[in-house]
Amino acid sequence: MSAVINAVNSVLLPTDGSDRALAGAKRGVDLAAVAGADVHVLSVIDTSELETITSVLGADGDGEQAALEADAETAVNAVARMTRERAPELDVTTTTERGTPFSAIERYVDAAEIDMIAMGTKGRTGLKRVALGSVTENVLRTVAVPVLAVPPEASTEPLSPDRTENVLLPTDGSDGAGVAVDWGIGLAGVFDAVVHALYSADTGRLQQATEPETLLRKLEDVGQNALESVREQAVTDGVSVTGTVASGPPARVILTYADDNEIDLIVIGTHGRAGMERHLIGSVTENVVRNADVPVVCVPMGAD
Structure with missing residues (x-):
């Protein structure tokens, strides 16, 4: 286990x-x-x-x-x-x-x-x-x-190995996301589910950029590196994994991907109570939890 x-x-x-x-x-x-x-x-x-x-x-x-x-x-x-x-x-x-x-x-x-x-x-x-x-x-x-x-809109189907097939694991390559990766891959392994690793290149950053195409490529490179890290860990743990780099506001990308790919469970990192950010869970996580139609496991940065 x-x-x-x-x-x-x-x-x-x-x-x-x-x-x-x-x-x-x-x-x-x-x-x-x-x-x-x-x-x-x-x-x-x-x-x-x-x-x-x-x-x-x-x-x-x-x-x-x-x-x-x-x-x-x-x-x-x-x-x-x-x-x-x-x-x-x-x-x-x-x-x-x-x-x-x-x-x-x-x-x-x-x-x-x-x-x-x-x-x-x-x-x-x-x-x-x-x-x-x-x-x-x-x-x-x-x-x-x-x-x-x-959420109240979530399916009444149990979270069990025979009913949970797809786990969505958004990542930005940060330390906080890394803790969530451990949990996402671990839960997917228990349920014998596929991990859907997702990175969103936030195009909101491009609006003020002097070279938006160059910045987008750099963001996509960061995303590929983040997904590769998830893939390597999943393969080591014997968990099936697929990865996608998308573009757009992260919360919207996550919610759309969940709707389009029959996701049963989302696992996402939060700021938790680390240092001065104890009172924040992060706007992306908060928006995902507020609007998701499936259960969301929110993993604070300090979680073991």
Whole structure:
């Protein structure tokens, strides 16, 4: 089994009780099953809601607070039950906590030594397609472990060796992308899938260039070198690989390629919480996660 999958010993499934959270949890269970990882289910009782209830209702709000706590228990129990039905061999731990949801998730990741998170890209807030939802977005920006982000439009097919055939691996040849390459090739190996390595020569850089054709050729050369690096690693690991250099805005190129090539899973690097860029996941990754119709594994630069 791939080294990166061997490194996944625990998967966290945050839930707010919504159908979208449950959809994200199902794909997380799929990955936990192939890794043989423990599953942790967490529901966070938002203290801002509790404070609002107290300020408005005072002591009369005790019943409302109790209802929020009961909802959290119901949410974690539903995901735990689903996990045991789909993968009865996995150990399941359920927890409810109070706090700001994304901060509580980050604390839990550190305290429980979580290796991966799986969650829906939209919670129960009814945000439009262009928004991730504040909890998922902030988790992506703060945690130092890979996050499997599952959009509501994603297929209900499981992430399994018999259903996952094509893994898209965008790369720009950077160190951050290199960590994602390890994960992408590792996951493709587990699923016996084809890696589609993709480099986008960002033509936006050419608008102010004095010699745009020369710059484009240089960008394409960089892309070929990046793809060759992915190809060599994939061949060493016994994974089938194909590579493409395209031109255009990277996020648009990635999303179009995914739609045109029946991609089942995208694996892409993020800035994670490296140094001063902790609050950024990168505009390309963010746009891909916001608009993809398939699950996206976001791998921070610091991920082992």
